[in-house]
Amino acid sequence: MxxxxxxxxxxxxxxxxxxxxxxxxxxxxxxxxxxxxxxxxxxxxxxxxxxxxxxxxxxxxxxxxxxxxxxxxxxxxxxxxxxxxxxxxxxxxxxxxxxxxxxxxxxxxxxxxxxxxxxxxxxxxxxxxxxxxxxxxxxxxxxxIADEYPITPKEHGVEFLMDHRHLWVRSSRQWAILRIRATVINTIRNWLDDNGYLLVDTPIITPAAGESTTELFEITYFEDKAYLAQTGQLYNEANMMSFGKVYCFGPTFRSEKSKTRRHLTEFWMVEPEMAFFSLEDLMDMEEQFISAIVGRVLEKHRMELDILERDTTFLERVSAPFPRISYDEAVARLNKLAAETADPEQQAALRIEWGNDFGSPHETALTQQFDRPVFVYHYPTAVKAFYMQPVADRPEVCRSVDLLAPEGYGEITGGSERIYDRDLIEQRIAHIGINRENYAWYLDLRRFGSVPHAGFGLGVERTVAWLCGLPHIRETIPYPRMLKRMYP
RNA sequence: UCCGGAGUGGCUCAAUGGCAGAGCGGGCGGCUGUUAACCGCUAGGUUGUAGGUUCGAGUCCUACCUCCGGAGCCA
Incomplete structure (x- = not known):
C-alpha cells in the first residue's frame, strides 16, 4: 500500500x-x-x-x-x-x-x-x-489536483477497499449507507426522547463483566485492570430506579474471535430499560420503536435506498404487530423444516435439540417464514444471561425475547424481564460463580425498592445492514473494528 | 480454535507442467451529450514467503504468512 x-x-x-x-x-x-x-x-x-x-x-x-x-x-x-x-x-x-x-x-x-x-x-x-x-x-x-486515486469506478476486492476505508467512504454506496445510519441513530434518540425515555449514559470503562459469558477487552487502569463495556445494562437498571424509563446509547466492545458477516468487536448499541415493564410490554414497545425507525428511513432515504438497489417490499410491511412465537414453537418449526428438507446438509444445519441456542442457519430459516420481524420468547434459562427472570411455573425457560429481522438477517434485539427478587438474584450470582463483591452495588438495587422491570439492546449495525440490504455488517460503521481489522 | 476457499501489473481477473496475458486505472492522441462512454498508441511483473520434485513450475509437493467465507459466541 x-x-x-x-x-x-x-x-x-x-x-x-x-x-x-x-x-x-x-x-x-x-x-x-x-x-x-x-x-x-x-x-x-x-x-x-x-x-x-x-x-x-x-x-x-x-x-x-x-x-x-x-x-x-x-x-x-x-x-x-x-x-x-x-x-x-x-x-x-x-x-x-x-x-x-x-x-x-x-x-x-x-x-x-x-x-x-x-x-x-x-x-x-x-x-x-x-x-x-x-x-x-x-x-x-x-x-x-489529487494524486492518482486508488478507488476507481470499477470492481475492487474487500481487503483493498477496507485498507482504503478512509477514501472508500466517499463512494456513493458508502455515502448512502452512512447517511441511513445517521438517520437510524437520530430516529432512535428522537423516538425514545419523545416517548418518555431519558438518556442516561453508562460507563465504557468498567471494573467487571456485565455478563460473564463473553470475552472482554482488558485495559490497564493505573494500577488496576479494567474492561471495556460489553453492555450498559446493569447500570441501566440502577438508572431506571431513578428515572423510570431510561436508555443508554454508545459503543460496545466484545473481544470475541467471531469471524462472520454479523460481528464487529466495536459496535453501537442502544439499550432501553423500563420499570414496571412485563415481557409483553417490552414486545409492544419494541414493535412500535422498530416500526418508527423503518418508517423514518423509508420516508427520508428513497434516494439512498435506490443507490443501494434495495428492494423495499419487505420494509414497507414493517408495522406492528409483529408475530410472536415461543422458543418451543421455534424449535418445533425448525425440526419440521429439517424433516421436510431433502438435502442432508441442510437438514443437519436446521435440526435443533431443545435447550440449545439458535445458530445463524436457524435464525435465517426462521425469519424466512415471516414477512416482517418476528419475536421469539421464553428461551431456555441455561443459554441466557444470569439476570433473566425465570417463567413462574417453568424455571427451565426465562422471560426473554429476541427480535429477528426478516430476509435472513436474524437477531437485531435481545431483551428480557430482569430478576427483581433479592434471594433469586443472589442465588443466580452464586450459581454462575462470579465475584459477588463486584456486583455488590447491583445487588443493592434489589434491596431498596426492587420492582419488576425489563429492557433490551438493539444493535445499530445489524439494523442498518438489514435496512440497506447489505450482505455484511462491515460497511454499516465508518471504521469497522473486526478480528483482523483495525486500520485505518 | 475448527472447517472450507483464495493470494499473478495500481485494481479485478485469465493462463493443459512448455513464450506471463486481458479489461479497467495511468500516460499520449482523437471525438459537442457522456451515463462504469468509445477508438488508436503506450508504459507497467521477484506470480504471498521459504524449501522441494522436474529438462522445464504461476501450475505439482511440504511448511509458513496473509486475507475471505462459515461454525462456535453474540447485538
Missing part, C-alpha cells in the same frame, strides 16, 4: 499541473483561493448545495466539492462533481470557456477538489444524486 503512494508521489503529472495552474486566476496561491466563500472573487453567485440545485434552475451558482468522475469528449467534457449533499453533472464546452480553464479541467484527476460556477438547467439526461439538473460551467477554480 505504501509503495503505491510513493509511486504516485513521483508522478511527473503533478508538477505539470501546477505549472499550468500558475496561469489561472487561482495563481497557485492557496490563500487567494475562493475558499470557504467566494467573496472577493469575480463571481458573486450564491454557493449552493447539489441537493438544492432544483431550486436554482436558470440561475448562476457556485458549487464546491470534489471531482467524482469525468468523461472527456474532446471539445466537450462532463464532470461529475460531489459536494457531500449529492452528485451533479457539470458540463464544460470548449468554446464557452477560456482555453486555460478548459485545459485544466481536462486534466483533472479523480477526487481533485474544485469550485465551479455555472448556470443550472434541468436536463433529463443529467445523471447524479438527486440528478435531473446539471451545471453549464462558466468558471472553475482548482483547489488541489
Amino acid at each position: 505504501f509503495s503505491l503512494f510513493s509511486k504516485i508521489a513521483e508522478s511527473r503529472r503533478v508538477d505539470h499541473f501546477y505549472t499550468r495552474l500558475a496561469h489561472l486566476r487561482y495563481n497557485g496561491n492557496h490563500e487567494k483561493a475562493c475558499f470557504p466563500t467566494p467573496k472577493g472573487c469575480s463571481s458573486v453567485t450564491p454557493t449552493v448545495l447539489i441537493a438544492d440545485l432544483h431550486r436554482y434552475e436558470g440561475q448562476t451558482v457556485t458549487v464546491r466539492g470534489w471531482l467524482y468522475d469525468r468523461t472527456d469528449k474532446g471539445k466537450l467534457q462532463f464532470l461529475k462533481v460531489r459536494d457531500g449533499s449529492g452528485i451533479a453533472q457539470a458540463v464544460a464546452f470548449q468554446k464557452e470557456l477560456p482555453e486555460a480553464t478548459f485545459e485544466v479541467l481536462r486534466s483533472l484527476s479523480q477526487e481533485s477538489s474544485l469550485i465551479i460556477t455555472g448556470t443550472v438547467r434541468a436536463d433529463k439526461r443529467a445523471p447524479g444524486y438527486p440528478g435531473g439538473y446539471e451545471i453549464g460551467i462558466s468558471d472553475a477554480q482548482v483547489i488541489q
Whole structure:
C-alpha cells in the first residue's frame, strides 16, 4: 500500500499541473483561493448545495466539492462533481470557456477538489444524486489536483477497499449507507426522547463483566485492570430506579474471535430499560420503536435506498404487530423444516435439540417464514444471561425475547424481564460463580425498592445492514473494528 | 480454535507442467451529450514467503504468512 503512494508521489503529472495552474486566476496561491466563500472573487453567485440545485434552475451558482468522475469528449467534457449533499453533472464546452480553464479541467484527476460556477438547467439526461439538473460551467477554480486515486469506478476486492476505508467512504454506496445510519441513530434518540425515555449514559470503562459469558477487552487502569463495556445494562437498571424509563446509547466492545458477516468487536448499541415493564410490554414497545425507525428511513432515504438497489417490499410491511412465537414453537418449526428438507446438509444445519441456542442457519430459516420481524420468547434459562427472570411455573425457560429481522438477517434485539427478587438474584450470582463483591452495588438495587422491570439492546449495525440490504455488517460503521481489522 | 476457499501489473481477473496475458486505472492522441462512454498508441511483473520434485513450475509437493467465507459466541 505504501509503495503505491510513493509511486504516485513521483508522478511527473503533478508538477505539470501546477505549472499550468500558475496561469489561472487561482495563481497557485492557496490563500487567494475562493475558499470557504467566494467573496472577493469575480463571481458573486450564491454557493449552493447539489441537493438544492432544483431550486436554482436558470440561475448562476457556485458549487464546491470534489471531482467524482469525468468523461472527456474532446471539445466537450462532463464532470461529475460531489459536494457531500449529492452528485451533479457539470458540463464544460470548449468554446464557452477560456482555453486555460478548459485545459485544466481536462486534466483533472479523480477526487481533485474544485469550485465551479455555472448556470443550472434541468436536463433529463443529467445523471447524479438527486440528478435531473446539471451545471453549464462558466468558471472553475482548482483547489488541489489529487494524486492518482486508488478507488476507481470499477470492481475492487474487500481487503483493498477496507485498507482504503478512509477514501472508500466517499463512494456513493458508502455515502448512502452512512447517511441511513445517521438517520437510524437520530430516529432512535428522537423516538425514545419523545416517548418518555431519558438518556442516561453508562460507563465504557468498567471494573467487571456485565455478563460473564463473553470475552472482554482488558485495559490497564493505573494500577488496576479494567474492561471495556460489553453492555450498559446493569447500570441501566440502577438508572431506571431513578428515572423510570431510561436508555443508554454508545459503543460496545466484545473481544470475541467471531469471524462472520454479523460481528464487529466495536459496535453501537442502544439499550432501553423500563420499570414496571412485563415481557409483553417490552414486545409492544419494541414493535412500535422498530416500526418508527423503518418508517423514518423509508420516508427520508428513497434516494439512498435506490443507490443501494434495495428492494423495499419487505420494509414497507414493517408495522406492528409483529408475530410472536415461543422458543418451543421455534424449535418445533425448525425440526419440521429439517424433516421436510431433502438435502442432508441442510437438514443437519436446521435440526435443533431443545435447550440449545439458535445458530445463524436457524435464525435465517426462521425469519424466512415471516414477512416482517418476528419475536421469539421464553428461551431456555441455561443459554441466557444470569439476570433473566425465570417463567413462574417453568424455571427451565426465562422471560426473554429476541427480535429477528426478516430476509435472513436474524437477531437485531435481545431483551428480557430482569430478576427483581433479592434471594433469586443472589442465588443466580452464586450459581454462575462470579465475584459477588463486584456486583455488590447491583445487588443493592434489589434491596431498596426492587420492582419488576425489563429492557433490551438493539444493535445499530445489524439494523442498518438489514435496512440497506447489505450482505455484511462491515460497511454499516465508518471504521469497522473486526478480528483482523483495525486500520485505518 | 475448527472447517472450507483464495493470494499473478495500481485494481479485478485469465493462463493443459512448455513464450506471463486481458479489461479497467495511468500516460499520449482523437471525438459537442457522456451515463462504469468509445477508438488508436503506450508504459507497467521477484506470480504471498521459504524449501522441494522436474529438462522445464504461476501450475505439482511440504511448511509458513496473509486475507475471505462459515461454525462456535453474540447485538
